[in-house]
Amino acid sequence: MYLYVYDAGAQESRNQRELGRVEARLQQLDIRGAVSRLNILKSLRGVIHDAVRDGQASTIVVVGDDQSFAQAVNAAACSNLTIGFLPIGGPSRFGRLLGIPPGVLACEVLASRITRKLDLGKVNGSYFFESVEVADDPQAAVINLGPYQIAALSPRAKVLVANFAQRPGKGAGHTNPADALLDLIIDPGERSTGFFHKERLLPSAFPVKRLQITSAQPLSLLVDQGVLLKTPAQVEVVPQALKVIVGSERVFE
């Protein structure tokens, strides 16, 4: 039983034509279901909690943008629900990772119903799908992995804990979202070696199950490139926490 949840963006007038095509295609593929439209009084988290409690839907399809999908992941983590995603309103970062094209073509992916159980990350009690990044001064962050600590030496380094993200460097591929590990990545970026020449510095990578990020002053952490949290933060992997409908052109096995 499908429950389609339309976020605010999907309901905008500029997306109505696309939404109409999507609904027609879902009807043709015989995967139509109940529709819930989010508004100021109805949150995505509430809709998913009701679905879990009532047992009326086994598959929740988020129709909207990456932010809504991230919220759905947080709400449905470790439940028996299957999460689908139908990007509307433009290109989607999560859609690319999962192999789900935007708009009406996503209906084919939903109909094929290829599912995978994916890991999620957890930071201070909230789940994340893609990554947690140190948004402020990375040199000020101390990353504690129990027996040892890691510190970034470069002020320009990007420090992130990735469950599912593209690795730095051309052609480097993506981290694996189903290996029961997170990847701590510290990317120093490039440095100039002369006129018109830049050298790519070797990024650091550590496979981890849990870690702590602390700092002398609170630092901002960007969760799934949307939500901001503050240090100290406890980050850990939650293996096989969510069942997701994926496309055949996803970036993982």
Next chain:
Amino acid sequence: MAHGRTINDHYRDTPAGHLYGGCENTSFTRSPSSSKLASHYPPDHHTAMFGKKPDTSFTEAETVIGPSVKVEGDFLSQGNVIVEGVMVGQLKTDQSLKIGEHAQVQAEVRAQNAFVAGSVRGNIEVAGQLELTSTAKVMGDISAEVLSVEPGASINGRVSMAVERQAETESE
């Protein structure tokens, strides 16, 4: 996909399509099933003293300590490790270890095999093959079954090999 279009055609050249790290490669690539990071280490042109390529010239490592990172404490790994940054404490891996030319290691080092091109202050204990390049500087004792030392390498410490250890055991 309809009309020969791939998913990349939907995401090409759009600001939202660029992922972290400046996605220059817009084609989907499947990542390996394990979490091992394919190292961007350039091909190792160094050849061992006797003309053989060292076994520790691996290009894929589970853990990479890059030049912009300092690790302090007891670092234990079960996979291949590349060190290009700063390591203080203890460094132990069940597989191969590569210490780059600009790495600074102040640690007790243990590995199955090791390739050292940088500075190590501490004892090195290798169960298999240990190779020291011309830029290696070791201030500590060395223990290995097979040892290869390039001209220019610097060792300040005791060197013991498997044969010598066996002889010591027999004499006791």
